[in-house]
Amino acid sequence: MTRSMLIMLAAALPLPATPALAQQGGAPAVALPVRQALGKVLPQRSPEQVYAKVCGYCHGRNVGPIILGRGLPAEAVRYIVRHGQNAMPAFRPTEITPAELDALSQWVSQSPARKEEHGQ
Amino acid sequence: MSLDLDRRGLLGAGLVGAASIGLGTGASAASPAPLAPGRSMADFTGAMKAFRGVVGAEWVFGDEDAVAPYEKAYIPDPAHRYKPVGAVCPQSLEEVQAIVRIANQYRQPLWTVSTGKNMGYGMTSPATPGQVVLDLKRMNRILEVDAELGTCLLEPGVTYQQLKDYLDDNKIPLWIDVPTVGPIASPVGNTLDRGVGYTPYGEHFMFQCGMEVVLPSGEVMRTGMGSIKGSTAWQAFKWGYGPYLDGLFTQSNFGIVTKMGMWLMPRPPVYKPFMVRHGDMADVPRIIEAMRPLRVSNLVANCNLMMSASYQLAMFKRRNEIVPDGAPLDDDSVKKAAKANGLGMWNTYFALYGTDQTIAGVEPIIRASLTASGGEVLTAAEMGDNPWFHHHQTLMQGGLNLDEIGLLRWRGSGGGLAWFAPVAAARGVEAQRQTALAREIVSRHGFDYTAAYAIGWRDLHHIIALLFDKADAAEHQRADDCYKELVVRFGAQGWASYRTGVNSMDLVAQQYGEVNRRFNATLKHAIDPNGILAPGKSGIF
Ligand SMILES: Cc1cc2nc3c(=O)[nH]c(=O)nc-3n(C[C@H](O)[C@H](O)[C@H](O)COP(=O)(O)OP(=O)(O)OC[C@H]3O[C@@H](n4cnc5c(N)ncnc54)[C@H](O)[C@@H]3O)c2cc1C
Numbered sequence: 001m002t003r004s005m006l007i008m009l010a011a012a013l014p015l016p017a018t019p020a021l022a023q024q025g026g027a028p029a030v031a032l033p034v035r036q037a038l039g040k041v042l043p044q045r046s047p048e049q050v051y052a053k054v055c056g057y058c059h060g061r062n063v064g065p066i067i068l069g070r071g072l073p074a075e076a077v078r079y080i081v082r083h084g085q086n087a088m089p090a091f092r093p094t095e096i097t098p099a100e101l102d103a104l105s106q107w108v109s110q111s112p113a114r115k116e117e118h119g120q
Numbered sequence: 121m122s123l124d125l126d127r128r129g130l131l132g133a134g135l136v137g138a139a140s141i142g143l144g145t146g147a148s149a150a151s152p153a154p155l156a157p158g159r160s161m162a163d164f165t166g167a168m169k170a171f172r173g174v175v176g177a178e179w180v181f182g183d184e185d186a187v188a189p190y191e192k193a194y195i196p197d198p199a200h201r202y203k204p205v206g207a208v209c210p211q212s213l214e215e216v217q218a219i220v221r222i223a224n225q226y227r228q229p230l231w232t233v234s235t236g237k238n239m240g241y242g243m244t245s246p247a248t249p250g251q252v253v254l255d256l257k258r259m260n261r262i263l264e265v266d267a268e269l270g271t272c273l274l275e276p277g278v279t280y281q282q283l284k285d286y287l288d289d290n291k292i293p294l295w296i297d298v299p300t301v302g303p304i305a306s307p308v309g310n311t312l313d314r315g316v317g318y319t320p321y322g323e324h325f326m327f328q329c330g331m332e333v334v335l336p337s338g339e340v341m342r343t344g345m346g347s348i349k350g351s352t353a354w355q356a357f358k359w360g361y362g363p364y365l366d367g368l369f370t371q372s373n374f375g376i377v378t379k380m381g382m383w384l385m386p387r388p389p390v391y392k393p394f395m396v397r398h399g400d401m402a403d404v405p406r407i408i409e410a411m412r413p414l415r416v417s418n419l420v421a422n423c424n425l426m427m428s429a430s431y432q433l434a435m436f437k438r439r440n441e442i443v444p445d446g447a448p449l450d451d452d453s454v455k456k457a458a459k460a461n462g463l464g465m466w467n468t469y470f471a472l473y474g475t476d477q478t479i480a481g482v483e484p485i486i487r488a489s490l491t492a493s494g495g496e497v498l499t500a501a502e503m504g505d506n507p508w509f510h511h512h513q514t515l516m517q518g519g520l521n522l523d524e525i526g527l528l529r530w531r532g533s534g535g536g537l538a539w540f541a542p543v544a545a546a547r548g549v550e551a552q553r554q555t556a557l558a559r560e561i562v563s564r565h566g567f568d569y570t571a572a573y574a575i576g577w578r579d580l581h582h583i584i585a586l587l588f589d590k591a592d593a594a595e596h597q598r599a600d601d602c603y604k605e606l607v608v609r610f611g612a613q614g615w616a617s618y619r620t621g622v623n624s625m626d627l628v629a630q631q632y633g634e635v636n637r638r639f640n641a642t643l644k645h646a647i648d649p650n651g652i653l654a655p656g657k658s659g660i661f
Contacts, residue, residue, distance in 0.1 A: 035289050036282055041211065041260050053281050057303050057522035062436055062507075064525070082189045086591070087528030087535035089239060090192035093181075094209050094257035094277070095304070 047107035050100055054091070055108075060117025064088060069113025074105035081105070153205050156229045156250025156655070164205065167226035167252070171208040174218045179209040179258070190236075190244045190253050194528065194537040195621045196588070196600035202245035202622050204231060207253040213332070213340065213378050219254065220338045220376070223652040230254040231654050232376050234276035234309030239301060239525075240539040240585070241313070242622035247656030254376065263379065264355070267292045270384045271329065271355035276308040276377060281520060283307060287384075294384035295518040297321040302520045308380045312370050313619055316574055316581065318515045320473060321385045322423030323576060330354040330381035331366055336648035341365075341375070355381035371619065372640075373654035374647055385518075388473040392483075393513040395503060396495040397464035401428075401451055403494060404555050404573075405548025407468055410493035411575050412546045414470075419482050422516055424575040426468040429458035431570040431585060432508050434530040435523055439568070449568045462506045468495070468575075469512040530570070532589025536599055538623065540584040540606045542615040546575060554582050554615060561609060562586065565602035566595075581618055607631075622656070629659020 034043045045053070058064035064087070067077070078101055084090030096104065155164050171180045181187050182205070190204050208230075210216050223230050231246035232254045238244075244253050260277030265286065274283065280302035287294055296302075297317035299310050310317075311324040321327045330344040344360040345351040358366070369375045398407055407426055414420040430449060433442060442457045443449055455465060472479045472486075487497050503509035511523045528535045540558075544550040551573060559569045567586060574581040584606070588599035600623070607617065607624055611631040620628045629637055640660045644651075655661050 036262065036286055038265070038286075039261055039263055041258065041277075042282060053285075053303060057520070058525055061521075061523070062526065063523060063529075084189075084192035084535075086533045087525065089237065089243065089304070089525075090189040092189040092207075092236065092244075092255060092257065094179075094255050095235070098178075 044097065045100055047100075047104040050096060050104050051108070054096065055104075058088070060114060060119055062119035064119070066113070066117050066119055067108055068111045068117065072109055074109040077105035077108045078102075153203050154249040155205065156227075156248070159227060159250060163226045163228060164250075167222055167228035168206060168208075170222040170226070171219060171252075174215050174222070175208060175210050179211075181207040181209075190255075193243045193245045194240050194535055194590070195242050195245070195623045196536065196538055196590075196596055196603060197245075197623060198593070198597045198600050201249065202242060202247070203249070204244065204246050204251055204253045205249075207244075207255050209255040209258050211258040213259075213334070216254075216256075216259075216334050216376055216378055217338045217340070220334055220336065220652070223252075224336070224338070224650050227650045227652065228252060229652055229655050230376075231657075232256065234312070234377075235279055235304065235306035236309070237301060237305045238309065238313060238621075240537040240621065241619065245622050246654065247622040247625050251654070256376075256378075259378065262286050265290075265292060265294070265384075266355065267294065269356055270294055270386055271381060272384055273330070273355055273379055273381050274307055275379060276306060278308065279304060279306050284518075284520060293387040295319060295321075295387050296384060297324065297327070297518050298515065298520060300515060300524045301522055302518075303522055307382055308377060311380065311382070312377055314370050315619070316423055316576075317518070318423050318425060318469075318512075319385055319471075319518050320421040321383065325367075325370060327383040328366065328380060329356065329358045329383055330379075331369060331377050332379035333369055333375035333377050335375050336650070336653050340378075343369075344381075355383075368643070371658045373657040373660055374643060376653065389475050390479055391471060391473055391517050392479055393469065393471040393500065393509075393516050395498045395509055395512065396468040396470075396490050396493075397498060398466040398468070398493070398495045399455075399464050401465050401555075403466055405552045406493045407466055407495065407548075408546060408551045408573070408575065408580070409548040410489050410495070411468065411470075412548075412578075414486055414489065415546065415575055415577055418577075419486060420470045421473060422471050424468055424470045425512065425515075426466055426573040426575060427508075427512075428569065428571050429454050429463050429465045429467070430568055431527075431572050432463055432467060433457055433461070434568075434570045434585070434587065435511070435526045436507060437530075439530050448563065461508070462503065463508060464496070467508065469516060471516040527570070527585055527587060530587050531568075532592060532595075534589040534591030534596075536588035536590035536596065538586045538588075538599065538603050538621055539619075540586055540603060540610075541617050541619060542582050542584075542610045543618045544580045544582065544615055546578050546580050550615075551580055551582070553613070554580075554610070557609065557613065558582070558584055558606065561605055562602060565598050565605070567599070567602055582615075625656060626659040 034045050036042050059067045081091050190207050229251040231251040233244050234256050236244040257277040259275040261275045264273040280298045297319045299315050311328050314325045316322050330346045333341050343365045346354040443453050490497050571584040589595050607627050616631045617628050644660050
């Protein structure tokens with residue numbers, strides 16, 4: 001996908017997504033939450049954790065647009081995370097590692113909508 | 121308005137035709153990212169190659185796409201000046217030392233960040249061209265937490281979220297104190313820029329204790345008691361012996377902090393948040409006069425946020441929900457929207473911490489003086505799940521959220537924000553004059569007065585969010601002009617910033633005076649003769 005296509009896609013974010021894609025996947029089996037041990041660096045986190053500890057503070061809480069349950073292409077998610085979209089800051093590979101982002105982008109793409117989320 | 125152009129601008133102009141890389145920063149063909157003054161392409165590529173040898177190729181970023189995450193910033197930068205040329209991301213003290221040695225060899229400047237979320241001050245953007253970001257986020261070990269002393273020792277990449285999770289996971293009854301953007305920011309980065317939070321430990325640098333610093337020579341120095349073999353007091357006693365050194369490494373470019381000690385507040389048995397609602401913009405001096413004695417006596421122990429209605433509305437609303445696009449944001453419309461949302465024109469948040477008994481003892485005294493100032497004193501009983509109350513209730517107990525990022529969507533979608541944060545003594549009349557001056561300047565440039573006062577122990581940080589649409593080129597330029605006018609005209613009244621973004625570091629340094637600047641420069645030249653650490657930080661070269 002070209003950069004301009006991705007930007008267009010991103011610009012279209014606030015529109016309702018196609019529900020079909022969103023319903024197919026669903027979240028992968030829930031992994032045990034990763035805990036950080038004293039004296040050790042943060043281990044790789046599951047997509048659920050990254051969403052809960054970073055993305056989910058804005059998306060679905062009336063700060064950023066809802067991104068779950070919209071079948072957003074994983075590639076668009078990856079691009080936006082690394083570049084920051086409008087009001088959104090960019091997240092560096094040191095903050096969300098390449099491996100975390102690969103899993104996160106797939107997970108966001110496939111996750112169903114959450115009833116408790118709201119916002120524009 | 122007679123201050124010189126900032127040196128950064130002159131530097132930029134002098135660089136036309138100087139060495140530049142064609143691949144670095146998103147505008148390769150039109151305006152290639154310039155290298156640092158006097159450095160050649162061979163220096164840069166030599167340094168980057170050597171950095172790869174230290175941290176591995178996957179943790180050195182040089183090409184356009186890889187550097188992109190380091191370029192995002194909210195601040196006005198119409199001339200695209202504040203762009204790094206690369207990034208290097210070590211995971212240990214030894215790697216930092218090796219990087220510093222290489223930087224000296226190739227005279228490659230490094231712009232250090234801990235978590236790099238200095239949002240509205242430049243994020244990871246360096247103050248001068250040609251710098252490689254030294255990104256310490258991978259160094260994120262929580263090294264010690266002492267539950268009895270209420271202390272911890274952290275690496276720079278530990279976020280507030282990581283620290284909070286660690287305390288919660290291990291059921292350690294200590295609180296953290298967060299800036300309003302805690303989840304993605306860090307105790308070390310925030311403290312080194314002398315940021316603030318909203319519990320009684322809100323003046324972060326006051327609660328910092330002991331550092332480990334890599335000096336520009338590559339040597340490692342520990343401050344306070346840290347250099348005494350066998351000392352158990354590194355995180356317990358701030359001052360050590362002789363000149364107090366820790367301050368030298370805040371808002372500066374004299375070293376790279378690789379460990380920092382910090383005090384953590386024991387969770388109090390009872391926490392009771394309050395909001396004081398005042399109905400008019402003109403209530404500013406009354407509120408400050410009422411709060412000051414409570415703060416100076418420490419009856420109210422936390423750093424209070426006195427929030428204007430427009431700032432509060434901007435968190436969760438869009439401007440065009442209040443007034444039509446293009447119309448000025450008039451007080452009547454703001455008042456109406458505020459009222460509909462349970463807010464006043466000023467909303468001052470404070471909290472009491474203690475036991476039922478101690479709170480019952482002081483609450484009536486506090487209520488009496490705030491009520492006498494014309495305010496309605498409200499608690500969770502009246503405010504319920506009001507989202508603004510909930511936000512501040514979270515903050516004042518060191519809780520985490522990112523609600524305030526909503527500010528970036530107030531005006532258009534381009535995400536523009538520059539904090540202007542002048543300091544004053546905590547006196548009503550000063551705040552009144554500051555508010556009047558700020559409103560005059562921002563409204564003349566077509567912007568809104570979305571501001572708050574952080575009421576410290578004896579000071580005010582007037583926190584003005586200059587919100588603009590970065591996607592609109594004309595508005596972006598106006599924001600840049602407006603910001604400079606704010607700095608210059610406030611400075612002329614004796615009000616200078618407590619901290620500033622890379623877009624104005626030189627301008628603010630000029631206001632603090634030539635003697636101070638020369639002193640900083642003398643230190644800088646003595647300890648960093650090759651100018652490798654963050655040239656331009658706080659106007660220090
Ligand atoms: C909506 C919003 C609300 C905000 N609210 C607050 C608030 O309430 N209080 C507040 O203080 N700020 C606030 N900020 C500003 C900012 O986002 C925070 O201060 C944030 O904590 C700074 O980013 P950081 O912690 O990632 O530090 P970093 O960006 O990592 O560091 C900040 C600066 O400190 C220096 N530095 C960092 N690490 C080192 C090191 N290891 N050695 C030497 N120098 C170093 C560098 O100059 C760096 O640029 C807010 C921003 C936004 C957008």
